[in-house]
Amino acid sequence: MSAILAELSKVSGARLVGDPECVINAVNTLDLASTGEITFLSNRHYANRLLKTKASAVILSENDLKNCPTNALVSNAPYLVYAKIANYLYPIKQHHGAINEKAVIGQKCNIDHTSTISANVVIGDNVTINAETYIGPGCVIADNVCIGENTILIANITLCHDVCIGNNVILHPGVVIGADGFGLAQENGEWLKIPQIGSVNLGNNVEVGANSTIDRGAIGNTIISNGVKIDNQVQIGHNAFVGENTAIAGCVALAGSAYIGKRCQIGGASSINGHIEITDDVIITGMSGVANSIKTPGVYSSAIPVTDNKIWKRNIIRFKNLDQIIKKIMFKLE
Amino acid sequence: MSAILAELSKVSGARLVGDPECVINAVNTLDLASTGEITFLSNRHYANRLLKTKASAVILSENDLKNCPTNALVSNAPYLVYAKIANYLYPIKQHHGAINEKAVIGQKCNIDHTSTISANVVIGDNVTINAETYIGPGCVIADNVCIGENTILIANITLCHDVCIGNNVILHPGVVIGADGFGLAQENGEWLKIPQIGSVNLGNNVEVGANSTIDRGAIGNTIISNGVKIDNQVQIGHNAFVGENTAIAGCVALAGSAYIGKRCQIGGASSINGHIEITDDVIITGMSGVANSIKTPGVYSSAIPVTDNKIWKRNIIRFKNLDQIIKKIMFKLE
Amino acid sequence: MSAILAELSKVSGARLVGDPECVINAVNTLDLASTGEITFLSNRHYANRLLKTKASAVILSENDLKNCPTNALVSNAPYLVYAKIANYLYPIKQHHGAINEKAVIGQKCNIDHTSTISANVVIGDNVTINAETYIGPGCVIADNVCIGENTILIANITLCHDVCIGNNVILHPGVVIGADGFGLAQENGEWLKIPQIGSVNLGNNVEVGANSTIDRGAIGNTIISNGVKIDNQVQIGHNAFVGENTAIAGCVALAGSAYIGKRCQIGGASSINGHIEITDDVIITGMSGVANSIKTPGVYSSAIPVTDNKIWKRNIIRFKNLDQIIKKIMFKLE
Incomplete structure (x- = not known):
């Protein structure tokens, strides 16, 4: 959609310097933006590109304002302002609220009439799907699953039995939630499977990236707290706990019964041992291995970078x- | 289901100390168990929780018996006893043995009448599915696949053409078995694909975790032996061989033509080079890299743990x- | 199919030493090949197996010819010759060009009549599918996707909206292309999602392995150039660029806005940092971590191999x- 700069200033809280009536139709990069587009400068590395931008407006910090050749939205958090404006200009597509005739629905389900069930979805028995939720094509939702309001399952997602998903959640394609954890006992050199009796409790405002997997608990639940953001191909073992607003980048392996605190940031391709505890506000940089508990907030690393x-x-x-x-x-x- | 302690003692082989008529309905942890529930103490780390447990019975070792405040099942392998009892109390759900009308079945298939084919399953031609097997929603089974007895494909699994799956196998959602291996020849800086002519032979009592992938052989088969247990997001390259009762934890990368012996344990997020051989009874701890063959049983490691x-x-x-x-x-x- | 050696010599450019009329039905390994089969010797490690082979013909280099007990196809690139011959003997299965009645097709789609749409495929609106392309069962193709000619989507693949796929592409099961990149801005300790407005542009002759994921760009496109080969469980972040004929082995994590040049080879389980540039003709060996840009072609490593x-x-x-x-x-x- 389009908006004028006055509107975008209001939406984002950024101070407008320039023409309040200027119409913005799209976002773009400093280099590629042209008339009708807004861009942003949040990384000083790209500051030299500001002078030449052909954007109709730039989101930037006070320090960069003097070099801005066009309208500006000024903020001490330009990237956050960009996020707000992009969300405003690119609202999530609304769905029509209907059950596709090619969907298969089990018995005793409770599906809100404002929710959308796409073609080739298979839903088991006793499933609850709350208002404004969208279930994309090819999703399989097993018995006794409960899904909150305004949640989006893009496509080809599997929710195993008894899994509980919160409100305003986004699950990307290939996500599997509630598969059995890796629980085995040894007997005479063979493995005996331990039934995985727990489930997964995934909070509100959680996003899970493509092909990530979150296992159900062995006893009790695997818990993903409100506001947690998980990238692609992340594996979360049974009975793990991830605290509020923690972000986990791609290809992280989080072993069973690991406990991660609030507002942590786990870098891509890192691994976290099972049965350890990471306190709040810990940053693990990419490709690191966490073998033991971390009790002090801070930045931790162990990647070995390449040499010849x-x-x-x-x-x-x-x-x-x-x-x-x-x-x-x-x-x-x- | 419910059972009395006398029954659980018999099922598990553990010695009962206490009331044989005590009814057990569920399992739970030492901390959370209450009346009607059984719990276990297998990790001495949690021994102090025993005194306060409210469980109706505890599975424990002889040494801990003196501190047990309730009925006890005594064994020198409490975790194994727990596994047996949990399997008894939580039997795998039986399916009805029917082909859902929304399934698509090819020509010349041989599907046992006791097997279950769920909605939106697509099965190719010449497929054999033996007795008591369950194919969950959204699975795609290509031409000439053979699946044994009492095997479970949870949902959204892909078995490529000519793959052979044993008895009592469990495949979790998103598993892909028999995709082409990564075989390429170079010609003038471009890559020419090598046809992957082999297949995958997956033995009995194998379990494969969510979103794991097992490639078909280039020539000859990739072989997963009886009793192998594979966690989530594991990648197994073409012509790999995994010996009986080996367990592979999550996010392991096993390159092409790697040979892993019997009863090995490969820790999570480890990588195994191609064309090497790991002998029987090798334990690789998590996040390790195996570059060369290992000829002596033992424990091997290379993870670098984080520091500030x-x-x-x-x-x-x-x-x-x-x-x-x-x-x-x-x-x-x- | 079958062919005589004269034909295989012509197809592959290798010099025939022996009977031009000898009929070949299959390929096999040096050890296992028998009458009617052709094999190859490209790795000197296996040279001692040549003498005992029962194959009807062997592809080998001039140096090994003297030890060949049967017909030979001689080349200084035996593996490439093998690739050409295997492709000739095992042509890709032709499909019939039809839309299965169990497929669901959106509005205003342009699907060439020579293309095949399998059962349980769901296709959105405004989708273009060009000639001779095959869409396997369970694939979900969202709105505005464009797919080239002679491309193969095996099964259970998800292409998100507006993704563009080239000609002669092979996508293996579980691939997800065009899921949202991991773009987040922080506000008061919470994460605000950044709309991912770009898409994915995947060139001609690209192959993507099972369960790999390629995210859409935040602004502008993620670009996979012509001839790129990607193995299983590879993650490619938003706005990454992969240059022509680069090969990426299994379980690689390529972070957002990474730039990889032409003809690079990225070893399995390696990780590449975001916002860095790797020049052309770089080889990264397996399990390595690339934290910074690489400006000189060569071989780079950082894996730590296991010890006791x-x-x-x-x-x-x-x-x-x-x-x-x-x-x-x-x-x-x-």
């Missing part, structure tokens, strides 16, 4: 003997 | 120059 | 203090 292959080969030989080498050196030094 | 980000930054600079630094030190010491 | 668990425990204690230990040693040495 020949140097790496020599370094890892040293690393394999690191303790012995250091012992030897220490001994000689004494 | 500032310390990490200094350490990795040293690590990048580790060989040179050590050479310099050695030189000075001589 | 007891040695590892001692080494990582040293590693956690590496900088301090080295400082201490240096100080003593001065």
